[in-house]
Amino acid sequence: xxxxxxxxxxxxxxxxxxxVAAVRLLRALGVEVDFPEGxxxxxxxxxxxxxxxxxxxxxRRTLRVFQEAEYVVLPSGSCASMLRNHYPELLPxxxxxxxxxxxxxxxxxxxxxxxxxxxxxxxxxxxxVAYHHGCHAxxxxxxxxxxxxxxxxAGAEVLPWEAAEECCGFGGLFSVKxxxxxxxxxxxxxxxxxxxxxxxxxxAGCLLHLSGRMAKSGVNLxxxxxxxxxxxxxxx
Amino acid sequence: xxxKARFYPKEAARLLKERPGVREAVTGATLHFxxxxxxxxxxxxxxxxxxxxxxxxxxxxxxxxxxxxxxxxRLLEKGAxxxxxxxxxxxxxxxxxxxxxxxxxxxxxxxSMLTEELGVNPFLESLGVEVFETDLGEYLIQLLKEPPxxxxxxxxxxxxxxxxxxxxxxxxxxxxxxxxxxxxxxxxVLREAFLTADLGISGANFLVAxxxxxxLMENEGNIRLSTSLPRVHVAFVGLEKLLPRLSDLAxxxxxxxxxxxxxxxxxxxxxxxxxxxxxxxxxxxxxxxLVDHGRTALLADPEAWETLRCLRCGxxxxxxxxxxxxxxxxxxxxxxxxxxxxxxxxxxxxxxxYPLPYASTLCGACLEACPVKIPIPRLLLTWRHRAVAExxxxxxxxxxMAAFRKVMESPALYRLFSKALRGLPLPQDxxxxxxxxxxxxxxxxxxxxxxxxxxxxxxEDRGRQN
Amino acid sequence: MDARTRILSRVKRALKDRPKAExxxxxxxxxxxxxxxLFLRRLxxxxxxxxxxxxxxxxxxxxxxxxxxxxxxxGRTLPLDLRPPLPELPPEEAPLGVSYALFAVAExxxxxxxxxxxxxxxxxxxxxxxxxxxxxxxGTLAEALASLEALPTALGLHSGPSKSADIGQVMVKGVHxxxxxxVAVLT
Numbered sequence: 001x002x003x004x005x006x007x008x009x010x011x012x013x014x015x016x017x018x019x020v021a022a023v024r025l026l027r028a029l030g031v032e033v034d035f036p037e038g039x040x041x042x043x044x045x046x047x048x049x050x051x052x053x054x055x056x057x058x059x060r061r062t063l064r065v066f067q068e069a070e071y072v073v074l075p076s077g078s079c080a081s082m083l084r085n086h087y088p089e090l091l092p093x094x095x096x097x098x099x100x101x102x103x104x105x106x107x108x109x110x111x112x113x114x115x116x117x118x119x120x121x122x123x124x125x126x127x128x129v130a131y132h133h134g135c136h137a138x139x140x141x142x143x144x145x146x147x148x149x150x151x152x153x154a155g156a157e158v159l160p161w162e163a164a165e166e167c168c169g170f171g172g173l174f175s176v177k178x179x180x181x182x183x184x185x186x187x188x189x190x191x192x193x194x195x196x197x198x199x200x201x202x203x204a205g206c207l208l209h210l211s212g213r214m215a216k217s218g219v220n221l222x223x224x225x226x227x228x229x230x231x232x233x234x235x236x
Numbered sequence: 237x238x239x240k241a242r243f244y245p246k247e248a249a250r251l252l253k254e255r256p257g258v259r260e261a262v263t264g265a266t267l268h269f270x271x272x273x274x275x276x277x278x279x280x281x282x283x284x285x286x287x288x289x290x291x292x293x294x295x296x297x298x299x300x301x302x303x304x305x306x307x308x309x310r311l312l313e314k315g316a317x318x319x320x321x322x323x324x325x326x327x328x329x330x331x332x333x334x335x336x337x338x339x340x341x342x343x344x345x346x347x348s349m350l351t352e353e354l355g356v357n358p359f360l361e362s363l364g365v366e367v368f369e370t371d372l373g374e375y376l377i378q379l380l381k382e383p384p385x386x387x388x389x390x391x392x393x394x395x396x397x398x399x400x401x402x403x404x405x406x407x408x409x410x411x412x413x414x415x416x417x418x419x420x421x422x423x424x425v426l427r428e429a430f431l432t433a434d435l436g437i438s439g440a441n442f443l444v445a446x447x448x449x450x451x452l453m454e455n456e457g458n459i460r461l462s463t464s465l466p467r468v469h470v471a472f473v474g475l476e477k478l479l480p481r482l483s484d485l486a487x488x489x490x491x492x493x494x495x496x497x498x499x500x501x502x503x504x505x506x507x508x509x510x511x512x513x514x515x516x517x518x519x520x521x522x523x524x525x526l527v528d529h530g531r532t533a534l535l536a537d538p539e540a541w542e543t544l545r546c547l548r549c550g551x552x553x554x555x556x557x558x559x560x561x562x563x564x565x566x567x568x569x570x571x572x573x574x575x576x577x578x579x580x581x582x583x584x585x586x587x588x589x590y591p592l593p594y595a596s597t598l599c600g601a602c603l604e605a606c607p608v609k610i611p612i613p614r615l616l617l618t619w620r621h622r623a624v625a626e627x628x629x630x631x632x633x634x635x636x637m638a639a640f641r642k643v644m645e646s647p648a649l650y651r652l653f654s655k656a657l658r659g660l661p662l663p664q665d666x667x668x669x670x671x672x673x674x675x676x677x678x679x680x681x682x683x684x685x686x687x688x689x690x691x692x693x694x695x696e697d698r699g700r701q702n
Numbered sequence: 703m704d705a706r707t708r709i710l711s712r713v714k715r716a717l718k719d720r721p722k723a724e725x726x727x728x729x730x731x732x733x734x735x736x737x738x739x740l741f742l743r744r745l746x747x748x749x750x751x752x753x754x755x756x757x758x759x760x761x762x763x764x765x766x767x768x769x770x771x772x773x774x775x776x777g778r779t780l781p782l783d784l785r786p787p788l789p790e791l792p793p794e795e796a797p798l799g800v801s802y803a804l805f806a807v808a809e810x811x812x813x814x815x816x817x818x819x820x821x822x823x824x825x826x827x828x829x830x831x832x833x834x835x836x837x838x839x840x841g842t843l844a845e846a847l848a849s850l851e852a853l854p855t856a857l858g859l860h861s862g863p864s865k866s867a868d869i870g871q872v873m874v875k876g877v878h879x880x881x882x883x884x885v886a887v888l889t
Contacts, residue, residue, distance in 0.1 A: 019687035040644040050620030054641040139600035171597025176672035180249040183676040184561040212677025294723035320706040373868030396870025415872040457864040457879025464821040483728040486844035501810035505859035536716035
């Protein structure tokens with residue numbers, strides 16, 4: 001099986017090691033991994049802000065860059081949903097976009113639904129994890145149980161978190177267009193954080209936002225993308 | 237009501253800074269509503285209910301002319317008077333005629349968002365009519381001269397302390413008075429008003445075309461009183477409130493209650509059909525005012541027409557993490573929260589409501605909550621796209637988006653940008669955005685090397701090993 | 703052109719090219735097995751107080767109840783044998799209102815009150831006692847509405863005591879309507 005990794009611009013810049021983890025993990029599970037080097041951004045920031053011309057140009061580009069791929073796997077629920085759900089809306093009538101959308105998976109979703117892997121190893125034994133459900137992974141892709149299953153089966157204790165499914169307030173451009181509201185949302189989310197050793201999520205944007213806010217308020221907690229933890233689950 | 241939706245970003249920031257208690261009160265109340273809604277949804281086959289409700293509303297909306305005429309006919313048969321109003325002006329005319337003819341001095345009013353749209357209270361007051369909002373929450377904000385903060389709980393932004401202070405100043409109650417005692421004071425004032433008012437004003441949750449029945453939902457009894465005791469009852473009804481059949485109420489009443497407050501049914505439901513018969517208690521005159529005020533324009537909108545399914549249950553407000561931080565006031569118009577963000581641009585104009593579609597992270601919680609499946613996230617995107625197309629977005633955003641496209645269309649430029657992020661000076665256009673980010677979250681710390689460089693290193697390693 | 707004509711013509715224009723959505727037929731929910739038991743449970747969950755009562759128990763029940771009240775307002779359709787042994791007072795002054803429901807709904811714990819009885823009696827006294835015949839207790843609101851031959855001028859569904867949480871999210875009973883709702887189901 002052959003997978004093309006779409007690292008996504010945010011993970012490329014801010015969580016590069018999660019990309020390495022994803023590649024190692026997929027290879028360890030017997031999957032061949034490509035990294036089409038022409039990739040940049042999926043266009044979601046423009047799409048969500050209403051700039052559909054710009055978004056359309058980047059969607060077409062992404063389709064071109066990944067046209068050969070059997071599967072496209074992303075360490076991001078939000079970007080995966082952009083490719084899967086919004087490309088066909090953005091390019092109405094494009095059969096290519098429609099066919100492409102069915103080959104797109106968020107990493108944990110790919111592991112569980114396509115590879116049928118629910119156990120990676122026991123490398124997270126006893127680790128107390130707070131899992132933030134990225135909104136698009138959860139509500140647009142329907143990825144709720146996959147990350148929890150993979151983490152729990154690796155020995156992690158995923159702690160109950162009242163606000164686990166609440167938006168963190170990132171929202172892409174929202175975070176800079178309405179910074180006060182965005183921060184108030186992060187504060188609400190963080191005020192209910194359980195006593196975890198690590199905070200994780202499928203989405204780099206949420207983690208960047210939450211970790212930045214924690215640093216600013218003097219909270220010291222390890223923040224790691226899900227891909228990183230899944231590799232640790234495998235490699236110990 | 238005059239819309240101030242344009243100032244949403246500034247007003248939201250100001251409220252967070254100046255009235256931090258609002259955030260606490262609204263978060264607490266909405267989370268409470270939300271938990272109740274989830275429990276109430278889980279008790280029934282909610283997906284079937286929602287699909288069915290959506291289908292019925294879509295049917296009504298796609299045959300609206302027919303149902304409006306049918307409802308009008310039935311109402312007339314029952315002796316109600318039917319008026320049609322484009323907006324405030326004609327609505328006010330109806331009131332003016334009644335006030336003059338009947339010598340109205342006092343009016344009791346049941347909570348209605350439509351009457352907020354129409355500015356009913358200020359108009360009646362300008363005629364010298366004393367108006368009492370009789371829903372307890374609505375009464376509180378009337379005393380404070382504030383607009384409602386929530387469709388269902390107009391005063392959820394007020395803490396118990398604030399209400400205690402208000403009653404202390406107004407009625408001399410002790411500062412530590414219990415909620416029961418405070419409610420008792422309001423009850424006394426309003427009971428007197430019910431018994432002496434000449435005019436009762438309400439909205440309506442539904443208007444059943446088949447029978448010409450108005451359906452109203454509430455928990456306090458103030459709607460039942462407002463529509464029963466005064467000699468004249470005027471109901472303002474938005475064009476979208478129609479239901480085809482009486483039997484449809486068996487779905488819509490419980491669905492609305494479950495969505496709004498998590499109840500199986502609101503404590504009181506009034507099904508009203510015209511003036512009292514000879515010898516019966518009840519109003520001698522019933523007026524039904526069918527109000528457009530932007531609804532036909534929405535109906536003509538190829539996408540936003542779906543907002544006309546809205547039941548005004550407030551479930552999307554309760555589910556919305558953005559709304560929870562500020563309550564409804566910063567949105568600057570009658571309808572706030574997610575539904576306001578997609579409804580207000582249609583009822584007002586996009587220019588007037590421009591920032592509202594941006595008052596969302598597109599998290600999708602509103603769509604999950606909506607009892608009639610209004611595709612709020614998709615409509616938010618639609619309005620944003622229209623805002624861009626109409627040139628309403630700020631200059632910096634346009635420049636930033638053009639630059640973004642340029643960079644992301646070219647891997648070479650993208651790589652250059654990637655280097656810039658790690659030391660080279662960044663383009664000036666990005667600086668305001670960066671500042672907005674770093675002020676609350678500290679400096680951005682990119683990975684030492686971007687993944688695309690690490691990938692090359694990994695591949696080189698693999699090449700060496702093979 | 704008047705507002706009516708203008709509005710209706712805009713509606714027609716808006717719908718000209720809109721596909722017509724079909725109206726789903728009315729639902730046919732299966733009748734609930736034991737509506738009486740469910741009604742009492744749901745009413746209680748709503749904050750009301752309900753009990754089953756044989757017709758012959760009514761007299762002694764009303765006599766006991768009358769001890770706590772100085773008078774009562776009575777619904778116009780209340781049968782003679784359901785009247786409490788109390789002086790009749792206008793609803794504005796009565797501490798108790800007694801009425802006779804058209805029907806009750808089990809799934810929502812509601813009683814339905816017709817304007818033919820009056821309206822103040824349902825709303826003004828702080829305690830409201832409602833009698834309903836057991837055979838008029840329907841499982842669902844759909845069944846109950848279908849059973850109606852004609853609607854009264856005003857039909858009120860009451861599903862518990864008047865309440866509000868508008869003051870600091872604390873639940874307060876008896877805000878405008880009765881703070882106590884008692885329902886006796888006559889078997």
